Amino acid sequence: MDLSARAWPAGGSEGASRSGVAAGQGEPDLGYRRIHGELCRLGYKDRIGASTVWTILQRAGVAPAPKRSALTWRQFLQSHAASVLAVDFFTVDTVFLQRLYVLFAIEVATRRVHVLGVTSHPVGEWVAQQARNLVMQVGMDVAGFRFLVRDRGAKFTAAFDAVFAAEGTEVLPTPVRAPQANAYAERWVGTVRREVLDRMLIFGRRQLVSVLAEYADHDNVHRPHRALGQAPPLGPGESAVVVPAGRVARRDRLGGLLHEYSQVA
Numbered sequence: 001m002d003l004s005a006r007a008w009p010a011g012g013s014e015g016a017s018r019s020g021v022a023a024g025q026g027e028p029d030l031g032y033r034r035i036h037g038e039l040c041r042l043g044y045k046d047r048i049g050a051s052t053v054w055t056i057l058q059r060a061g062v063a064p065a066p067k068r069s070a071l072t073w074r075q076f077l078q079s080h081a082a083s084v085l086a087v088d089f090f091t092v093d094t095v096f097l098q099r100l101y102v103l104f105a106i107e108v109a110t111r112r113v114h115v116l117g118v119t120s121h122p123v124g125e126w127v128a129q130q131a132r133n134l135v136m137q138v139g140m141d142v143a144g145f146r147f148l149v150r151d152r153g154a155k156f157t158a159a160f161d162a163v164f165a166a167e168g169t170e171v172l173p174t175p176v177r178a179p180q181a182n183a184y185a186e187r188w189v190g191t192v193r194r195e196v197l198d199r200m201l202i203f204g205r206r207q208l209v210s211v212l213a214e215y216a217d218h219d220n221v222h223r224p225h226r227a228l229g230q231a232p233p234l235g236p237g238e239s240a241v242v243v244p245a246g247r248v249a250r251r252d253r254l255g256g257l258l259h260e261y262s263q264v265a
Contacts, residue, residue, distance in 0.1 A: 073181060077108065083146040084108040085169070088185035089122065089155065090193075094202045101155075102212065103130050107145075108184050111225050112233040114138075115212045118205055124157035131163040142167050149174060149182050191219075199257055211254060218253055222260045 077084060087105045094100065101122040105114045114137065116130040135142050148164050148171045150156050161171045174181035196215050202208050224230040251260040 077184075080147060082109040083144060084149060085142075085145040085147070086149040086182055086185040087116075087156075088151065088182055088189065089153065090189045092197060092202055092208055094204060094208075096203070098204075100202075100205055100208055102208070103127065104185070104188070105134055106185050106188055107233075108149075110233045111184075111188075111228060112220050113188060113216050115209075115216045118209050118212065120205065122155045124155065124159060127155050128157060128159035128163060131160050135163060135167060142169070145169050147172050149185075151182060152176060188219075196254060196257055200254070214254055215258070218258050218260065 071079070084107075085105055086108055087103065090102050090104075092100045092102060098120060100118055100120055102118050103116040103122070105116060106112070114134060116134055117126070119126055142164075145167075146169060148169050150171065150173060152173045156173075164171055179186050192212070192215060196211060200211070202211070220232060220234045222232055222235065224232060247264050249262050249264050251262070252258070253260065
């Protein structure tokens with residue numbers, strides 16, 4: 001590559017004058033600075049200024065960061081939300097220092113949660129069986145899910161993927177160390193921790209199963225979701241409306257940690 005002085009005028013010469021920069025343009029964009037840094041590492045530091053790189057590439061119609069034609073992950077989830085099912089694990093430590101693993105699934109479009117199981121030994125056979133239980137529980141609705149999002153944990157074996165592949169669902173492993181790729185599941189984990197698990201003591205597996213079952217029922221049937229217009233996943237299709245008339249009744253769940261309000265005549 002010939003980087004002669006004629007092709008790449010010095011940063012202080014007329015080729016690098018601010019006349020070549022658009023009006024109102026400040027320092028060269030980050031993409032141009034990166035190119036300038038690469039050229040400096042090649043030994044052209046004294047002859048090439050960052051503004052010179054900007055001028056030449058702008059005249060050639062080269063943008064600093066061309067927009068890619070492929071869909072981003074966020075755009076993919078937004079456009080296929082109705083057909084995406086996400087699964088994940090989270091852990092709960094009991095007062096006896098026993099670690100329990102909770103496997104759950106969430107329907108991205110409706111935010112409906114399925115608590116699949118709780119165990120202290122999440123081996124591959126157990127995880128695959130929970131997948132079969134989910135398929136039987138959801139029934140015909142599982143055919144509506146084209147994609148299953150999961151992480152790359154060793155607990156998700158080929159047998160687990162085969163259960164969904166048999167139903168025509170494509171398994172999409174998330175990138176390594178990218179929790180935001182499974183953001184809907186991660187968000188639900190944070191919610192159940194803040195609202196319940198961080199505010200009570202768990203003594204064993206049976207108690208945790210009972211607590212999560214009751215919370216999942218509350219979350220699916222009563223708890224308002226901002227993404228759904230303040231409506232619950234399995235509740236009425238219209239948003240909650242405050243009516244001044246009538247009497248409001250409160251129902252306490254999980255010893256008063258959760259409150260459900262309804263209007264009665």
